[in-house]
Amino acid sequence: MGAPRTSNIKRTIERNNCRKLLAQHIGEKLGLTISPDQVRTKPRQDDPYRWFLSERVKEEGLFDSNLSDLSSGKFGRIRKALVNKEIEAVPPEFEESPINEGMQNFASDYSFPATIRRLEQEKKDALSNYEELRASCSALTDEITMLKQELEHLQDENQKNVAAIHAFKQHLAEFLSRIQEHV
Template identity: 35%
Template structure:
């Protein structure tokens, strides 16, 4: 008789642990006692339980327990109450394939989780819209401020041009006044001489 391989021993041990965990889960969830050896991933019509499974783990429930690998057994053990749960077969929809109960059918735990995730998603979406509106308003305010700065810069340049023009005009006026004073400096002595000469002529007469 050939010796039993260690891998087969390990597989059988993990399979039995998986059956035991599934049995305890069914009893905990539904109050129904099912022997570990009688637990099925694909329950028949007479079984009082069915499985409600997240879509990404549905493949695990497409085979009988005995047909699975040791990795699948570990996935099942880790997913109990997390990615799947036992539900009463009464809530099992006739439209659902085999024994799988989709998330679109009745249930509490997963449905509550999905509703919670939907609410959280809606809240985050609303918050995203609010932040986007704030960002848009801030961007518009920034553009308006930048426009005002550009306008002020243009006005400042115009004023500088005017100041330079006034400075040139003032320089021209100063030159004109200086020339006038220079002309007066030349004319006044002549006028003084004429006034003196006229005064002397009047005195002689």
């Protein structure tokens, strides 16, 4: 028995690299650690992932066969499809969902780590907005309090001025009546 052919060695290397990339993708999308040698293009019922494929990938039949049966060229196309986000690892329940047809973007948004990161960012943004609004509200409350105090002060001053004007009018009336008495 002779040494393995170069093409077989090359195919084995490409298959292993493809398995590593698919395992890494599963880890990134779903937060799962899958050994590269356990990655399947056709997951079993008990596997914690499924594949969501673009129409082009489906038409090419890249996931119709087991990885061990694929040609070197198909490994390259799988890698390219991963880069182009035409293949997405999704949880098993996604496959069972009646709304999954034609929703390529849903698959990438559906992964738990991506959802967690998105929600954490939304929470951070919301807390930041809350703090800004709270600071603005506090500043406005302080300004309202200050304006109320100023209004009370001006109302007191106004009452004093009205009383002074009234007293002045009385004195003026008395003064004018005395002048008329002497004239």
